[in-house]
Amino acid sequence: MTEQSLGPALLAHARWAIAERLGLAGEPPVTPAALEAPGACFVTLSQAGALRGCIGSLEAHRPLVLDVTENARAAAFRDPRFAPVSAGEWPDIQVEVSLLGPHEALAAGSEAELLAQLRPGVDGLILAAGPRRATFLPQVWEQLPDGRDFLLQLRRKAGLPGDYWGPDLRCWRYQVRKWREA
Structure with missing residues (x-):
């Protein structure tokens, strides 16, 4: 196809x-x-x-x-x-x-290291800590173009404090193919 x-x-x-x-x-x-x-x-x-x-x-x-x-x-x-x-x-x-698309695990010891690995507008991000998990599709970068704000809002979506960074935090990036009705 x-x-x-x-x-x-x-x-x-x-x-x-x-x-x-x-x-x-x-x-x-x-x-x-x-x-x-x-x-x-x-x-x-x-x-x-x-x-x-x-x-x-x-x-x-x-x-x-x-x-x-x-x-x-x-x-x-x-x-x-x-x-x-x-x-x-x-x-x-x-x-x-x-x-x-497939998920790629990201290893980062700090928010700055994580942000350095992300490609705004290209990467979606899954964030998990303990039982909490959330994602933002790559399209969310259009509303949240600042990387720090993107992470803050994603952590809040996961039910975590906006500045959370702990040893249990895990992240994966992915890309999408998207189609929208005209």
């Missing part, structure tokens, strides 16, 4: 999954064989340029078609930051799918 056809297939499945739950869908889209392989993705919803929901998987643990379907529904109806998407607002929602 080509890059040009993978994105539209993922977007079609994400949009159909939400529309189906709203009672607005027709027949499901055709599932290309490439979407049957395991994959991990995030589905991001926006409305008038503002975030409206974002849920995803960090690990490939199910077929990509199921991952995009379930994450689309979760972003629309179970993101705790937002009320569920309604049928009335659905036509104004824009869908984006980010397909995660």
